[in-house]
Amino acid sequence: MKLVSLSxxxxxxxxxxxxxxxxxxxxxxxxxxxxxxxxxxAEIVRGMTHIADKLTLIEQFGSASEQDTREAMLxxxxxxxxxxxxxxxxxxxxNDSNLGFCRQLLELHEHRPALRDPPVNPRxxxxxxxxxxxxxxxxxxxxxxxxxxxxxxCRPQDLTEPDTFHGCYNFAIRISSLANLHGNGLEWGLxxxxxxxxxxxxxxxxxxxxxxLYYHHFSWHPRSSRRIGHAxxxxxxxDLGSVPAPSHVRPPEVLFRPDGPxxxxxxxxxxxxxxxxxxx
Numbered sequence: 606m607k608l609v610s611l612s613x614x615x616x617x618x619x620x621x622x623x624x625x626x627x628x629x630x631x632x633x634x635x636x637x638x639x640x641x642x643x644x645x646x647a648e649i650v651r652g653m654t655h656i657a658d659k660l661t662l663i664e665q666f667g668s669a670s671e672q673d674t675r676e677a678m679l680x681x682x683x684x685x686x687x688x689x690x691x692x693x694x695x696x697x698x699x700n701d702s703n704l705g706f707c708r709q710l711l712e713l714h715e716h717r718p719a720l721r722d723p724p725v726n727p728r729x730x731x732x733x734x735x736x737x738x739x740x741x742x743x744x745x746x747x748x749x750x751x752x753x754x755x756x757x758x759c760r761p762q763d764l765t766e767p768d769t770f771h772g773c774y775n776f777a778i779r780i781s782s783l784a785n786l787h788g789n790g791l792e793w794g795l796x797x798x799x800x801x802x803x804x805x806x807x808x809x810x811x812x813x814x815x816x817x818l819y820y821h822h823f824s825w826h827p828r829s830s831r832r833i834g835h836a837x838x839x840x841x842x843x844d845l846g847s848v849p850a851p852s853h854v855r856p857p858e859v860l861f862r863p864d865g866p867x868x869x870x871x872x873x874x875x876x877x878x879x880x881x882x883x884x885x
Contacts, residue, residue: 606715608632608708608780609687611678613667615640616829617695619868622649624698627859629656631704634685638666638678644831646695649866671796675788683783690786692779696823698857703818707744707780714741722784722801723811742782742800742811745771747819749854751826752847755874756860759850760825768816771807776814777822778806821857826870 610632614621625635635656639647650662663681667674682690689711691704724737752758766775778798785801798806806812827842859865860876867877 606689606711607634607685607687608689608691608711609634609636609682609685610691610693611636611638611682612693612695613638613640613674613678614642614646614695616642616644616646616831618642618645618649618829618831619827619870620696620698620823621646622653622866623857623859624693624695625650625653625656625660626862626865627699627701627857628691628693628704629659630701631699631708632659632691634687635660636678636682636685637662638674638681639664640667640674641665642831644829646829655864671792672788672790675796675798679783679786679788687783689780689782692777692781694822694824696826696828697779698821698823698859700820700855700857702855703746703820707818710741710744711780719784740811741813742784743778743806743809743813744780744818745776745812745814746779747816748774748777748822749819749850750822750824750845751850751870753826753844753870753873754847756856756876757850758847759854760845761848762845764819764851764854768814771812771814773807776807777820778812779820781806782811817853819854823870827868 608631610628612624614637625637628635637650637660639650639662647662647664650660653660720737720740722740724740726736726738747764750760750763752760781798786798789797789799789805791797800806800809800811825843825845860871
C-alpha cells in the first residue's frame with residue numbers, strides 16, 4: 606500500500622504550509638499541482654524543507670478542462686506507484702490521530718492478492734461458503750469549518766445532520782483507492798470522481814463512512830492576499846457564526862508549531878508564530 610496526497614491549489618498562501626505539514630507523517634509522498642498561483646503559494650511550498658523528502662511540486666499545472674486536469678493528476682499519482690490517495694485541498698488541515706488511524710486501517714485491510722472489485726458476496730441463506738466480504742476503497746470524513754471566534758469553534762450548521770446522511774458537506778471522501786478511479790467526465794461545478802462501473806464515490810458500497818473522523822476546512826477564512834471575491838477556486842471569506850465544537854473535535858496539532866508561517870486567522874486567535882502554544 607502506498608498512500609499519496611494530491612493537492613491542486615491556486616492562491617492558498619495562508620494555509621498551504623499547515624495543510625501539507627499535517628499529512629506529512631502519514632503519507633508516502635506529497636504531490637502539489639500549482640494552478641498558476643499569483644500569490645506566494647508556490648514560493649512557500651518550495652521552502653518547505655522539513656517535508657522535502659516526500660514533496661514534489663508541479664508548477665503551472667492544469668488546463669481549462671477540469672476533467673482533463675483531474676485525469677492528469679491521477680495518472681501522475683499512478684506513475685509514482687500510489688495505490689491510494691488523500692484528496693487534500695490547500696485549505697484543509699488534518700489531525701494526527703485521524704490520519705494515523707486511516708493509514709493503519711488501510712495497511713491492515715490490504716489483501717494479497719487483492720480482493721475482487723466489485724467484491725462477490727452472493728448472500729445465499731444457509732450457504733457456509735466464505736465470500737469476499739467488505740472491500741474498503743474510500744473513507745468518508747466529517748468536515749469541520751472553524752468559526753471566527755476561535756479554533757475550538759465551528760459553524761452552527763457543522764455536524765448537525767444525522768450520521769446516516771452521507772451527502773456532500775455532511776461527509777467528504779478524503780481517502781480513495783486508485784483502483785479504477787477516474788473523473789466523472791463533468792466540468793467546473795459538477796466535477797467529481799467515479800470508480801468501478803462508473804459508480805460515484807459518494808454512492809459506492811465500498812465507501813466507509815466514519816462519523817467521528819473529521820478534518821478542519823478553512824474555506825470560509827482568508828486564504829490568500831490575492832483571493833478577492835468568488836472564482837473557480839473557492840469562495841470569499843465570510844463569518845458564518847461560531848458555536849463550540851463537539852467535545853471529540855480537537856484542533857490540528859500542526860497549527861501550534863512554532864515554525865509555522867502564521868496567517869491572519871491564527872493571529873486573530875492569538876496563535877503566534879515563533880513560540881510554542883498548547884491548545885486549551
